[in-house]
Amino acid sequence: MVGSDLSLIHALDRVQDAWQSMAAHGEFTEQTLDKFGLLLGRFGRYAHLRGAVTIDDVTPDLAEDFITAPGRSRHGHVTEAAAATMLLRRSVVRAAYRTLRELKLTEADPARDIELPARTVGGVRPLSEDEVIDLRHRSSFVTRPSRHGAAAALALAGGHSGEIGHIRVKDLDAAGRRVWMHGSTKTDPRWCPLDDWGLNVLASRSALVTAHRLRPGTAPNPRLAVSDRHASDASLQARVCVALADLLKRVGLGGEEYVKPASITAWAAVAEFERTGRIEDAARLLGLRSLDRVASVIGYSWRVKGDAGGEPGAPCA
Numbered sequence: 001m002v003g004s005d006l007s008l009i010h011a012l013d014r015v016q017d018a019w020q021s022m023a024a025h026g027e028f029t030e031q032t033l034d035k036f037g038l039l040l041g042r043f044g045r046y047a048h049l050r051g052a053v054t055i056d057d058v059t060p061d062l063a064e065d066f067i068t069a070p071g072r073s074r075h076g077h078v079t080e081a082a083a084a085t086m087l088l089r090r091s092v093v094r095a096a097y098r099t100l101r102e103l104k105l106t107e108a109d110p111a112r113d114i115e116l117p118a119r120t121v122g123g124v125r126p127l128s129e130d131e132v133i134d135l136r137h138r139s140s141f142v143t144r145p146s147r148h149g150a151a152a153a154l155a156l157a158g159g160h161s162g163e164i165g166h167i168r169v170k171d172l173d174a175a176g177r178r179v180w181m182h183g184s185t186k187t188d189p190r191w192c193p194l195d196d197w198g199l200n201v202l203a204s205r206s207a208l209v210t211a212h213r214l215r216p217g218t219a220p221n222p223r224l225a226v227s228d229r230h231a232s233d234a235s236l237q238a239r240v241c242v243a244l245a246d247l248l249k250r251v252g253l254g255g256e257e258y259v260k261p262a263s264i265t266a267w268a269a270v271a272e273f274e275r276t277g278r279i280e281d282a283a284r285l286l287g288l289r290s291l292d293r294v295a296s297v298i299g300y301s302w303r304v305k306g307d308a309g310g311e312p313g314a315p316c317a
Contacts, residue, residue, distance in 0.1 A: 006055045007055070008044060008053060011055045011100060011105055012041075012043075012096065014099075014103055014105065015040065015099045015100060018103065019033060019037065022133070022137065026200055027133060027137050027197055039088065047062060047066070050062050050065070055105065055108075056106070060114070063093050063114065066093070067081075068081060083116065086116050087116055088129065090111050090128070091129040091130035091131075094109065097110065098130065098134060118299070119270070124260050124266060125299070126269070126299070127253075127266070129271075131267075132156065132264075135248075135264070136197050138247065138250045138251050139152045140201070145204040145208050146205075148247050149201045150201060151225040151240055151243040152264065153194070154167055154179065156265075157179055157193065157268060158272075159265065160186075160187060160287075161241050161244065161262065162186075162187075165225060165233075166182050166236065168222060169221055171224075172224070174202075174206075179194060181287060186288075188288075190287045209223070209224065210222065225240060226240060241261045244261035245260075245261055265286070266297050268285060269282040272285045279294055279295060279300065282294050
């Protein structure tokens with residue numbers, strides 16, 4: 001029913017229902033679902049104040065005004081929205097309209113062309129939160145767990161492309177909800193925690209490849225994200241990069257200049273830093289020894305000011 005006069009309130013309710021279903025499959029974490037649901041409600045109220053009644057009333061200008069609207073600081077002062085706040089608002093709007101398109105309720109994407117300051121460093125930018133949700137959604141297996149899904153789960157846990165190809169069944173600690181990264185010449189070995197989605201994907205993949213281990217020529221402790229064919233370190237890394245690049249194409253990011261397989265791992269560092277507020281925690285997750293290097297991965301400025309959160313106010317006359 002694309003292009004209909006479906007009410008905006010009903011459309012956003014459908015989005016919330018779809019997100020609840022996705023959360024049940026681990027594609028949303030509980031924290032992200034709460035955060036996105038709260039901001040989606042704010043977007044609906046903001047759009048209503050701007051006179052949007054139907055789904056087609058949301059224009060790119062309205063979406064941009066919501067995304068860039070001033071917010072309130074922790075002390076209640078109205079301030080300009082920080083870059084992180086605007087990026088999060090855009091993620092929510094884009095995720096909502098991606099869901100509406102899947103529901104065949106619209107073909108629109110009013111936030112698609114809204115450009116914001118990106119955390120691009122060294123030619124790579126971390127994925128945004130809505131892109132990660134879509135990546136999980138697209139790489140979730142239908143008939144059987146794939147190596148693509150396993151590679152995505154390991155990258156989202158904090159694994160680098162040079163590490164992921166070495167991860168085997170024995171490295172998965174399902175009971176501890178974690179996976180062992182062996183490290184490399186540039187990274188330290190470490191345990192990386194798994195969320196519900198990553199744990200489900202890797203446990204299912206482990207069961208699949210373990211069931212095949214009795215076939216002639218197969219390894220007793222198979223790899224999770226690449227085949228067990230003999231290969232050099234460089235070849236294993238190349239296979240991982242191909243799998244992750246293929247997934248990025250599936251979510252429509254294959255042609256974006258600064259989105260690369262490393263963008264998936266960089267998101268894990270950004271998420272950890274935003275969760276704890278400690279850059280050393282992000283460094284530990286990635287196995288990096290230099291805090292300056294981690295800061296460059298996540299696009300963090302040591303002199304950044306406090307974020308202005310809060311709900312966008314009523315539109316100015």
